[in-house]
Amino acid sequence: MTRKMHFNLFLMPRGHHEGAWRHPDSTRRALTDLELYVEAARIAEAAKFDAIFLADVLVAPNNGGLVASGALEPITLLSALAARTSQIGLIGTASTTYSLPFTHARQFASLDHLSGGRAGWNIVTSWAPQAGANYGLEQDVAHGDRYALAEEFVEAVDALWRSFPVEAILDDRDAGQYLDPARVQPANYRGTHFRTHGPLNVPSSPQGRPVYVQAGQSESGRAFAARWAEAIFTAHLVKETAQSFYSDVKGRATTFGRRPQDIVVLPGISAAIGSTTHEAKQVWEELDALTSPQVGLARLAARFGGHDFSGVPLDRPLTRVDFPDPAQVEASRSRATGYIDVALKEGLTLRQLLQKLAGARGHFTATGTPEQVADIIEDWFHSGAADGFNVMPPIVHKQFELFAAEVVPILRKRGLFRDDYEGTTLRSHFGLNSIQQDIPFAHSA
Amino acid sequence: MTRKMHFNLFLMPRGHHEGAWRHPDSTRRALTDLELYVEAARIAEAAKFDAIFLADVLVAPNNGGLVASGALEPITLLSALAARTSQIGLIGTASTTYSLPFTHARQFASLDHLSGGRAGWNIVTSWAPQAGANYGLEQDVAHGDRYALAEEFVEAVDALWRSFPVEAILDDRDAGQYLDPARVQPANYRGTHFRTHGPLNVPSSPQGRPVYVQAGQSESGRAFAARWAEAIFTAHLVKETAQSFYSDVKGRATTFGRRPQDIVVLPGISAAIGSTTHEAKQVWEELDALTSPQVGLARLAARFGGHDFSGVPLDRPLTRVDFPDPAQVEASRSRATGYIDVALKEGLTLRQLLQKLAGARGHFTATGTPEQVADIIEDWFHSGAADGFNVMPPIVHKQFELFAAEVVPILRKRGLFRDDYEGTTLRSHFGLNSIQQDIPFAHSA
Incomplete structure (x- = not known):
């Protein structure tokens, strides 16, 4: 059987580009309108996407109100989407730093029941500054501690998910025995x-x-993923870093006795699609005209631990001294390093760097006709950079409709993407083996 | 305008009677099957019920597997029901002892968005023994502390719900201003x-x-309700205690500057309905034959702080010395006292008391034809015992279908229950005033 690729829709309510909410092609629906999400999920499901994915941040953005924000909480929204879709996977983000294991285990088990086995959990450690204050802490949890918490959190919920196997349910009306208590x-x-x-x-x-x-x-993060992750979302501005990440995490997995195919690696891609290259480029130009350097600078500052870039001129090429030492950046060091590398290598000005990041916040952006975008995707897929993609439409629904209607059929014709779902669960969409429920979890006391 | 009554469906997946899961008339669906809940919600919505209500307990029952248990988590389930219903209110239970205010505020705000304003929160303090251990505590939180926590928890989420008024959203595409930051x-x-x-x-x-x-x-609990509650669910074995409870909480509300009609009081009622009184009585007999004294004793023990009733003969009338001193019972003292009063007054044996409680765990049970059940409901409604009822069908869906199809039309003909919904929100179904969003919350610092 030919190797097939995987697609998630990474949905931001009006699109990933920070100017999308203002663009005439973006949806008019409110960010809190369930129907917006139902529409997107149904386009994705009709195109046979593996899953729809919702990110999450535990703080209100502080950007002067210049960017669309204030959407729905992912677990509740995905539960509603479970009731309005039938085949597509539903991946929600939840923090191991600011959640309660017992409640988390119940809610995600419920989501998996409600959806008939389509739930995924994007395990995050919540780097956003100020999240701690929303949860009653005087300061945010430090980076190293967050991963120690994450290991324990996953061990705890994993143990809970093994504690009440469905096989314990006898539901024997005649004998009056509902459960086999020995199995719980x-x-x-x-x-x-x-x-x-x-x-x-x-x-x-x-x-x-x-x-x-x-x-x-x-x-x-990589060590954690090698132990636990069945799918990895990853951000790369260029193919080369995606390739080295891909081989690194697949290699690390073997130290946990896992096979490379037990982890599906999905870089983000934000594609502007047009009927000509020129038309596709125009999409970015239109979007860039709708953003403000103020928003981009605030976002860049957050990635560099609050560093102030306001003294850097917008329109001369950047040099290394314009950036702080990334070794001092704790929360998102790997992305910060990637930004510096690309800026210096491509000779970008600060304005150009902000524009590059405005599209997809450090994920790869593609520009072109459906055929050209399909070529890029096939190239990454065949050159050890990706098992598929986290598709991040710059404008919702317009650019996602184009991706689903124009790019997906080309990849399908090339035999690279499924014609239809073959199973009913997200794990089967991803081509992963079922988990072994009956192996007791090693780390529970 | 005539005063109208209110109805909630208090749904237990196969019915409230502890033998219901075995009864031939109860649904065959699994407790984790969304369609079971959709079916019940749609019967309730077609009958123009105010709301559907889901209880919650934070521990797995320890009853030898003799009772059906292990259903879905309420917030996720109600979010799915929001997507499959259009008018009925959706009330979910969540604990102020074992929840995180920021997450709770987000999830219930989301549920209210997803349902277009139909969300209700049943505020509980989680008395169940062992809940603390599931949340990492060495022992359960004491009763007094639980209410101190509850006051603060509600103050905290109430303040969060006022922090980002929807009026702050400008969504001004031309000006590039999404929010008015001064209003957040x-x-x-x-x-x-x-x-x-x-x-x-x-x-x-x-x-x-x-x-x-x-x-x-x-x-x-009553002091808390007088300050915060807009609707109260309450359990009474007889009308007299319901009347005194009703006048007590309505009176207490005035000390917080509230009017009696600002709180809707809804006692539980579990009705066995038949085409004759004899047929209705048979429903209880069939159900009683499906229960085990072992389960009833374990439940009674839990209400009495773990007291062991196994030395009490099942078939002689109970005396006061058969019970522990209710003053020693911390968690559910008022219910425990009510059980003793009824047992002594009615001269019940232990077996008869267990049967009385098996139907609805201390809520009122009614038995009769649709006309007789409607008469009881009207009597309570007109004699200062109830503004409506928390309807607790002993068998789902059968006995709820009878209530909706036979009892509701009688009450409607008598002008006591709505012909159709008049508003779109749960608060309007309950006849409550809108909350005043623009009054800053007094207790936030």
Whole structure:
């Protein structure tokens, strides 16, 4: 069987470009309107996408009100989408730093039940400054601690998801025995940061547990992904870093006794599609005209630990001294380093760098006709950079409709993408093996 | 305008009676099957019920597997129901003892958006033993502390729900201004137990915030309800205690500057309906034959702080010395006292008491033809015991279908229940005034 690629729709309500909310082609719907998300999910499902993915941030943005913000909470929204879709996977972001394992385990098990086995969990450690204050802390949890918490959090919920196997349900009306109590056992997880007794009061879900998705690129993020991730979302401005990331995480997985194909690597791609190259380029130009350097500077500053770029002229090529030392940047060091490399290599001015990042915040952007975009995708897929893509339409729904209607059929004709779903679960869409429920979790006490 | 009554469907997946899961008339669907809940919600919506209500417990039951358990988590399930219904209110239980205010505020605001203003929050303090252990605590939070936590928790989420008014959204594409940043302000709530900075990153929902529902009957529970509750669920075995509860909480509300009609009081009623009284009685007999004293004893023990009733003979009338001193029972003292009163007054044996409680766990049970059940409901409604009812069908869907098809039309003909919905929000179904969003919350720092 030929290797097939995978597609997630990474949905931002009006599109990924920071000017999209103002663009005449973006949806008029409110960010809190369920129908916006239903429309997007149905386009993705009709195109046989593996999943729809919702990011999450635990703080309100502080950008002078210049960017669209204030959408729905992902777990509730995905639960509603579960009821309005039938085949597509549903991946939600939830933090291991600011969540409660017992509640988290219940909600994601429920989502997997509600969707008939289509749930995925994007495991994040919440780097956003000020998130701690929303959760009652005096300061944010430090980067190293966040990964220690993350390991324990996943161990805890993993143990809970094994504590009440659905096979324990007898539902024997005649004998009056609903459960086999011997098969329901406490998780009894006792870590340094998290403890939970269990058992869970939701039976194991169609997939056993949600698919584990992860997106960290730091050293600790990669180590975490190698142990846990079944799918990885990753951000690269160029193919070369995507290739080295791809081979690195596939290699690391083997140290945990896993096979390379047990992890699906999905770089982000934000494609502007037009009937000619010129028309595609115009999409970016129109979007760039709708952004403000103020917003881009604030976003860049956040990636560099709050560094102030306001003294740097917008229109001369950047030099290394314009940036702080990335070794001092804790939260998102790998992305910060990537930004510096690209700026210097391509001789970008600050304005040009901001424009490059405005499209997809450090993810790869493509520009061209459907055929040209399909060529890029095929090239990454065949050259060890990707098992598929996290598709990040710059304008919703317009640019996603074009991707689904024009790019996907080309890849299908080339035998690179499915004609139809072959299974019913997200894990089967991703071509992953079922998890082994009956292996007791090694780390529970 | 005549005063109209209100109906909630309090849904337990196969019915409220503890033998219902085995009864031939109960649904065959799994407790984790969304369609079970959609079917019930649609019957309730077609009958123009105010709301559907889901209880919640944060521990797996420990009953030898003799009772059906292990259903879906309420917030996710209600979010899915929001997408499959259009008018009925959706009330979910969530704990103020074991939840995170920022996450809770986001999820319920989302549910209110997803449903177009139909969300209600049943505010509970989680008395179930062992819940603490699932949340990493060495012991459960004490009763007094739970209400101190509850006051702060509601203050915190109330402040968050006022921090990002939807009116702040300008969505001005031409000017490039999405928000008016001056209208989005930190909640900055700093209590002893909970702190949260905010603002929330979900804009205020169609109802401003969910309808506050509460069910505590203790002294601290009533004081809490008088301050916060817009609807109260309450459990009474007889009309007299319902009347005294009704006048008590309506009176207490005035000490917070509220009017009696600002709180809707809804006692539980579990009705067995038949075409004759004999047929209705048979429903209880069939159900009682499907229960085990072991399950009833375990449930009774839990209400009495773990007291062991196994030395009490099942078939002689109970005396006061068969019970522990209710003053020693902390978690659910008011219900425990009610059980003792009824047992002694009616001269019940332990077996008869267990049967009385098996139907609806201490809520009122009615038995009769549709006309007889309607008469009881009208009597309570007109004699200062109820503004409506929390309808607790003993068998789902069968006994709920009978209630909707046979009892509701009688009450409608008598002018006591609505012909159709008059508004679109749960708050309007309950006849409550809109909340005043622009009054800053007094307790935020």
